[in-house]
Amino acid sequence: MAAVWVSFCLLVSLAALSPHRAHVSTWGSLYGSKHGAAAAPTVGICASSVVVYGYPCQEFDVTTQDGYVLSVQRIPEGRGKGSSGGSGGGIKKPPVLIQHGVLVDGVTWLLNSPDRNLPLILADNGFDVWIANTRGTRFSRRHTSMDPRDPKFWNWSWDELVAFDLPAVFDFVYGKAGQKINYVGHSLGTLFVLASLSEGKLVDQMKSAALLSPIAYLSHMNTALGVAAAKAFVGEITTLFGLAEFNPKGDPAAQFLQALCAYPGVYCYDLLQAVTGKNCCLNSSTIDLFLENEPQSTSTKNMVHLAQIVRDGKLAKYNYGRPDLNLMHYGRFNPPVYNLSNIPHDLPLFLSYGGQDALSDFRDVARLLDSLKLHDVGKLTVQYIENYAHADFIMGLNAKDIVYNQETLAAQHVVGGSQGWEESTDLNSWASGEKFKVGDQLVFKYTSGLHSVVELPNESAYKSCNTGSALDSKSSGNDVVKLTKAGTRYFACGTLGHCGQGMKMKITTVAGNTPSSPSSPSSSAAASSSSSSLRSVTSLFGIAALSVPLLLSMF
Numbered sequence: 300m301a302a303v304w305v306s307f308c309l310l311v312s313l314a315a316l317s318p319h320r321a322h323v324s325t326w327g328s329l330y331g332s333k334h335g336a337a338a339a340p341t342v343g344i345c346a347s348s349v350v351v352y353g354y355p356c357q358e359f360d361v362t363t364q365d366g367y368v369l370s371v372q373r374i375p376e377g378r379g380k381g382s383s384g385g386s387g388g389g390i391k392k393p394p395v396l397i398q399h400g401v402l403v404d405g406v407t408w409l410l411n412s413p414d415r416n417l418p419l420i421l422a423d424n425g426f427d428v429w430i431a432n433t434r435g436t437r438f439s440r441r442h443t444s445m446d447p448r449d450p451k452f453w454n455w456s457w458d459e460l461v462a463f464d465l466p467a468v469f470d471f472v473y474g475k476a477g478q479k480i481n482y483v484g485h486s487l488g489t490l491f492v493l494a495s496l497s498e499g500k501l502v503d504q505m506k507s508a509a510l511l512s513p514i515a516y517l518s519h520m521n522t523a524l525g526v527a528a529a530k531a532f533v534g535e536i537t538t539l540f541g542l543a544e545f546n547p548k549g550d551p552a553a554q555f556l557q558a559l560c561a562y563p564g565v566y567c568y569d570l571l572q573a574v575t576g577k578n579c580c581l582n583s584s585t586i587d588l589f590l591e592n593e594p595q596s597t598s599t600k601n602m603v604h605l606a607q608i609v610r611d612g613k614l615a616k617y618n619y620g621r622p623d624l625n626l627m628h629y630g631r632f633n634p635p636v637y638n639l640s641n642i643p644h645d646l647p648l649f650l651s652y653g654g655q656d657a658l659s660d661f662r663d664v665a666r667l668l669d670s671l672k673l674h675d676v677g678k679l680t681v682q683y684i685e686n687y688a689h690a691d692f693i694m695g696l697n698a699k700d701i702v703y704n705q706e707t708l709a710a711q712h713v714v715g716g717s718q719g720w721e722e723s724t725d726l727n728s729w730a731s732g733e734k735f736k737v738g739d740q741l742v743f744k745y746t747s748g749l750h751s752v753v754e755l756p757n758e759s760a761y762k763s764c765n766t767g768s769a770l771d772s773k774s775s776g777n778d779v780v781k782l783t784k785a786g787t788r789y790f791a792c793g794t795l796g797h798c799g800q801g802m803k804m805k806i807t808t809v810a811g812n813t814p815s816s817p818s819s820p821s822s823s824a825a826a827s828s829s830s831s832s833l834r835s836v837t838s839l840f841g842i843a844a845l846s847v848p849l850l851l852s853m854f
């Protein structure tokens with residue numbers, strides 16, 4: 300996929316080289332004026348893309364164990380809250396760390412209008428928001444001793460992002476926020492975190508992870524261009540670039556893409572579509588902004604490593620290409636595999652993937668889900684969006700309604716508010732003031748031993764306080780109930796007499812939200828998909844099994 304993003308971004312330079320080719324593209328006109336070298340940063344992301352919308356924002360530097368200095372932004376408050384600290388008040392807000400994919404940086408999350416940008420939406424919803432910028436990107440081209448002009452600066456692949464970048468940023472945010480971190484990753488931002496977790500890193504600092512357009516396996520990446528690019532990366536690329544910086548805006552990259560576009564079966568006309576799949580819901584002004592800001596450099600070694608996943612179908616460490624070299628680095632002939640079964644089974648995970656995504660192909664997602672099949676059932680939520688492709692998840696006009704309002708914004712309702720789950724609380728008037736969405740949680744807080752929480756099966760059991768018919772009973776004093784589907788549920792206290800005195804509550808959960816309709820004809824499928832997502836995923840396994848031989852014959 301990375302290879303593919305490159306190619307997509309490369310059209311920027313290609314447009315300058317061969318306008319007759321570019322202008323045929325539907326997107327071509329957008330590229331014409333946007334070529335040129337990566338501008339040296341003058342203002343940071345806070346100043347350019349956050350503060351301008353009236354949100355407070357702080358810039359931080361985080362140094363990794365191997366000496367890279369990473370730029371990190373924090374948006375501690377929603378719009379107009381004005382405070383600079385955000386931690387001065389009483390309650391600490393839940394932190395969320397947002398991680399971009401490869402060849403882009405943290406700015407990609409901030410290219411829509413402010414009410415549609417994930418970091419700002421999260422800040423407005425009470426989160427302490429942190430934005431990561433991977434090594435090599437515009438604001439993270441720094442090292443304690445090396446210069447980016449030195450090829451050694453670029454001697455890393457995503458193994459180092461897994462081993463150093465993410466852990467450094469997690470340590471830093473954890474240190475500042477003082478509590479476990481919610482993570483949101485897009486594309487390769489999902490790969491890094493899955494691989495890190497599989498090695499036992501981040502585990503103690505992570506509260507939940509939302510994986511948008513998840514990538515772990517890439518064997519089914521189905522664009523001819525992507526496949527050609529991946530082959531070339533493994534084969535020819537190092538002679539063209541050396542093992543140094545891969546700058547998608549540079550001349551060698553443009554030549555590389557030109558060569559690729561000449562491959563039989565590769566069509567470079569509508570490159571954005573060829574590369575990411577058919578994005579349903581992008582605003583053309585947002586694409587313009589995207590091209591002003593991206594793509595960003597990465598290391599050639601990283602690109603080669605990504606191409607190895609496409610080629611080998613395995614999630615393994617960088618392959619040095621020779622048994623003796625692998626032996627030297629790993630003490631074995633083949634690179635070690637990242638075993639995703641090692642991810643803690645009780646970590647809340649939310650996966651959202653699209654039916655039109657050429658990079659996060661549904662068969663590869665099915666394989667990822669298969670590797671998570673031992674995950675606790677209640678801790679894995681999967682959303683399938685029929686008409687979404689790769690870029691819709693970060694820049695889609697309706698991503699706010701369709702994706703971000705799901706798990707990422709899942710609310711915790713503390714039953715009874717500050718009074719808690721007690722006899723004196725007016726529970727029904729509390730409940731009528733709350734909006735319960737699928738994915739939200741109820742938290743019952745009470746004195747253990749004095750009360751309990753029982754769930755009653757139906758209206759009549761609720762009315763008659765028939766606690767003997769309870770479906771479930773909890774008594775810890777701090778019980779969490781997840782609202783997994785739409786409908787009405789009934790709760791009461793199991794202590795003799797309490798239900799009769801009114802210590803009971805009926806709540807109605809509604810489906811996540813009502814997406815504002817995208818212009819695409821399949822929008823209704825997207826809107827209805829979240830509730831049926833688990834079902835569609837199950838049936839995917841069947842499809843995948845059938846078509847594997849068919850696909851193998853194509854590679």
Ligand SMILES: *[C@@H]1O[C@H](CO)[C@@H](O)[C@H](O)[C@H]1NC(C)=O
Binds near residue numbers: 451454
């Ligand atoms: C690149 O890093 C590896 C270890 O990760 C090391 O073995 C190798 O010598 C380095 N290459 C250069 C050119 O510094």
Ligand SMILES: *[C@@H]1O[C@H](CO)[C@@H](O)[C@H](O)[C@H]1NC(C)=O
Binds near residue numbers: 411412584
């Ligand atoms: C697209 O973005 C531009 C610039 O932010 C905005 O003026 C326009 O309303 C947007 N279009 C839609 C459909 O939101």
Ligand SMILES: *[C@@H]1O[C@H](CO)[C@@H](O)[C@H](O)[C@H]1NC(C)=O
Binds near residue numbers: 636638641
């Ligand atoms: C991954 O780990 C699981 C158990 O933790 C083990 O059963 C499985 O064989 C491992 N897979 C690989 C490819 O090592």
Ligand SMILES: *[C@@H]1O[C@H](CO)[C@@H](O)[C@H](O)[C@H]1NC(C)=O
Binds near residue numbers: 760768
């Ligand atoms: C309500 O649940 C109780 C206990 O499971 C059952 O006996 C009763 O028939 C149910 N009533 C209705 C109306 O479904």
